Each structure stands twice: as C-alpha cells, then as structure tokens.
Amino acid sequence: MNLEERISRRLRRTHGRQFVRDYAALSPAAHPEEPVGRGAMLERLLDALEPTFAGELPPSTYLWGPKGSGKTAVVRATVLQLAAVSRNQREGIHTTTRKQRPPTPPFVYVDAREASSEFALLASVLDGLVDRPAPTQGVSTADIRSRIDRQLDDRDGAVVAVDHLGEPRTMTAGAVAEVLTGFDAPVSWLGVGRTPPAESDAAPEITLQLGAYNRHALVDVVTDRTSRGLSRDALTHEQIREIATRADGDAHDALAGVVGGAVIAQRRGNTTIFPDDLDAGIEAVPSPCVALGRVLALPTNWTRVLAVLIDLDAGARDSVTEATRAIAATEGIELSESTVRRMLYELAEDGILERRPSDAGNGRGRPPSRLEPAFPTLVFRELFDESAD
DNA sequence: ACCTGGTCCCGGGCTCGGTTTT
DNA sequence: AAAACCGAGCCCGGGACCAGGT
Numbered sequence: 001m002n003l004e005e006r007i008s009r010r011l012r013r014t015h016g017r018q019f020v021r022d023y024a025a026l027s028p029a030a031h032p033e034e035p036v037g038r039g040a041m042l043e044r045l046l047d048a049l050e051p052t053f054a055g056e057l058p059p060s061t062y063l064w065g066p067k068g069s070g071k072t073a074v075v076r077a078t079v080l081q082l083a084a085v086s087r088n089q090r091e092g093i094h095t096t097t098r099k100q101r102p103p104t105p106p107f108v109y110v111d112a113r114e115a116s117s118e119f120a121l122l123a124s125v126l127d128g129l130v131d132r133p134a135p136t137q138g139v140s141t142a143d144i145r146s147r148i149d150r151q152l153d154d155r156d157g158a159v160v161a162v163d164h165l166g167e168p169r170t171m172t173a174g175a176v177a178e179v180l181t182g183f184d185a186p187v188s189w190l191g192v193g194r195t196p197p198a199e200s201d202a203a204p205e206i207t208l209q210l211g212a213y214n215r216h217a218l219v220d221v222v223t224d225r226t227s228r229g230l231s232r233d234a235l236t237h238e239q240i241r242e243i244a245t246r247a248d249g250d251a252h253d254a255l256a257g258v259v260g261g262a263v264i265a266q267r268r269g270n271t272t273i274f275p276d277d278l279d280a281g282i283e284a285v286p287s288p289c290v291a292l293g294r295v296l297a298l299p300t301n302w303t304r305v306l307a308v309l310i311d312l313d314a315g316a317r318d319s320v321t322e323a324t325r326a327i328a329a330t331e332g333i334e335l336s337e338s339t340v341r342r343m344l345y346e347l348a349e350d351g352i353l354e355r356r357p358s359d360a361g362n363g364r365g366r367p368p369s370r371l372e373p374a375f376p377t378l379v380f381r382e383l384f385d386e387s388a389d
Numbered sequence: 390a391c392c393t394g395g396t397c398c399c400g401g402g403c404t405c406g407g408t409t410t411t
Numbered sequence: 412a413a414a415a416c417c418g419a420g421c422c423c424g425g426g427a428c429c430a431g432g433t
Binding site: 119120301336342343 | 417418419420421422423424425426430431432433
Binding site for chain 1: 394
C-alpha cells in the first residue's frame, strides 16, 4: 500500500474526531499542492527549467538540502503542475487549430523510495508517460525501455524528477542518471537529495541548494498546515511558535510533533491540544529523527515488524535476540526468527532503528544492544493502523 | 577457550503480468 | 476463451564468518 492510499483511508476515517479535521494536511510525509514560504526557491527552480517553456529540455539539475527543508514540497508541486500543463497541451492538439506553441515536454515525478531498482524506476517513468498503469511485473527491463521509447517517439524528450536520492535504500543520483540514458529521445533528470553535490556521484549541470527553514518561515508552514488540518484554536499561535523553535528549522519534525500532540490529546480525552499534550508529542519525536516517509516506504512485512516492535515491553527490546523471539512469536507475523533478526539489523544499519548499549546481558558473550525507534512512533502508529484493516 | 551478538552475502522459490498453447 | 507456461524481480531464509565480551 502506498502513501496516497494510506492517506485517503485516513481521510475517510476522520469522522468523530473533534479537533483533528484532516490528517493528510498535517502528515509530515504528505505535501500540499502549494508550498508555503519557498517562493524564492520556486523561482530558481523555474529558472532552471526555463527551456521547457520554449519546448526544449532543461539541463540536468540537482536540488539538495537538509531533511525537512521543503525539497519535496517544492519539486513535487512544480513537477506535477508542469506535467499537467504538458498533458493538457497534448490533449488539446487534436481539438484546436490555432497556431501551436512548441509543446512543453512531458514531466514525470518519481519517488525513489517507491522505485529502488532499475526496473522499478523505469516502470515508474513509463507509468508517468501513459494513461493506463504500467506493468509492475512479468516484463523485462528491456521491454519497459522499448515501451518508453515508443511513448517518446513523437516527442522531443522528457523530464524525469527523482526524489529522495542517495538514502540507504534508494539509488544514487549517478545511478539514476545512468538508468535514464540510452533512449532514442533525450531524457533530462532533476534529482533531489540531501547529499552535497561534491559527495554525489553525478555531474548535474545546475545545482540548487536549499537551507533549513528560518523560524519565521517554519511558523508559516506549521500555521498553514494546522489551519487546514486542525479545528480553529486547537493550537495557539504561541504554541506554534514554540513548535517552530524546538524543531530547529525542520518542518518534518515540527509536524511530527504536532500530530504526536494531537494523538496524545485524543488519548487523554482532551478537547483541545493542551501544552502538556504538545510537550509529550514533541518529546516523542526522536532526535535525530528519520523521515517518516522512509519508514512508510518499507515493504509491508517490514512495517509490520516495526509495528510489533514498538509495542513490545521495554524489557523485550533490551536485546535484539529477545526482540526477535518476541516478534517472530507474535500472531500475524509469518516470518522465521532468522528473517526477523536480519530485518532488525538491517533497519538498524539504515538508521531507522538505533542500537544502544544495553546492560541486560548475562555477563557472557558480546553485550546485547537495545533497540530504539529513530522515527516518530506516534505518527507511524496512526498511519499503520490505517493500513491494517 | 568459549560464548553471544553483529555483519554480510547469496540462492531458492514465490508471485504475478505477459505470452503461448490448447 | 481458458489454461498452461514463462520469466522477471525480489522476498525470505539461512549460514559463514567476524567482533567483543568473560
């Protein structure tokens, strides 16, 4: 189940909640159609994409910046908008006789978290170029390539934006650039990631850097989201300012704190988010915090394992071996102990779980380590419960 | 020496569109 | 039209080997 589905389920089930009107508007893993507080970067991005307005392909571009700085918000909104423009122009060609402008090339937005292999990336690109869903199995990558070629046959090329590059489970910019070569028509890429260009393995013609939100801009972002996601006065302006300060420029962490505060207020049966609730919500956001989108993009069995793990007693998480036994024995988990163990170690390796020295060892052997989630568990729990039914 | 935890890697086989045969 | 077959990706299980402790 992908993020879109999770969120629309969430939307359907928000009846009866008093002060949470719309979790999608609050989710740190979702993004609005209109980014807030990033006007300057939108302009710079449009500058980089300027050639497309004359029907040409833009130079390869890499946009980078820290987590929660609005990279996805800016690029996703822009690319989806331009994709719609291109589609409308194309559909209009048959019905209008007026002199044609050079057509805007097709734009495709791909989240590398949902497309971590060459095959998956190509399938996503094809999917963005056609109306019908592209096959996800049963065909070779060469086949997908020739289908893309067929789609580009009567066009001058395409622009593919690939988000979340260079994460532990996603492709690097260089790998993406490599995959996107070899078509009959040129394909230009727009990469998004946190890695500085100097450490990246690609050679973009343009790089754009985004810094963390300043305090004022982050207040605007949170105000915008809460005004749509929460009922009026669920949070005071003063509380929003405090969130912005404590999140230190990171919109992801700020929103995770808001959702956490809302969840806790609901658990306590409060009719609004009190300072204590918000405090607890913010406290529940680990520091440093892994982006929720990374966790939700894991294969289903992996998120199931995580959901069981965060509900274990503190004692059962005191060693990986203990946690493995408990998880593998849980009803609904159909995995062997050795698989669960490997998953837990890989999650720790990727930074989604943190291993801390534990004093629970029995003296003999290498000391065990305790597993601590490095993602916002309150928000994860909310979204995971949605996908469980 | 021995024990337990941690890292790394690989191949079998499952799944599921697509393709061919009946 | 239906059934059988094919083949691609990748999930899963397992195990060899390394690390860090008594």
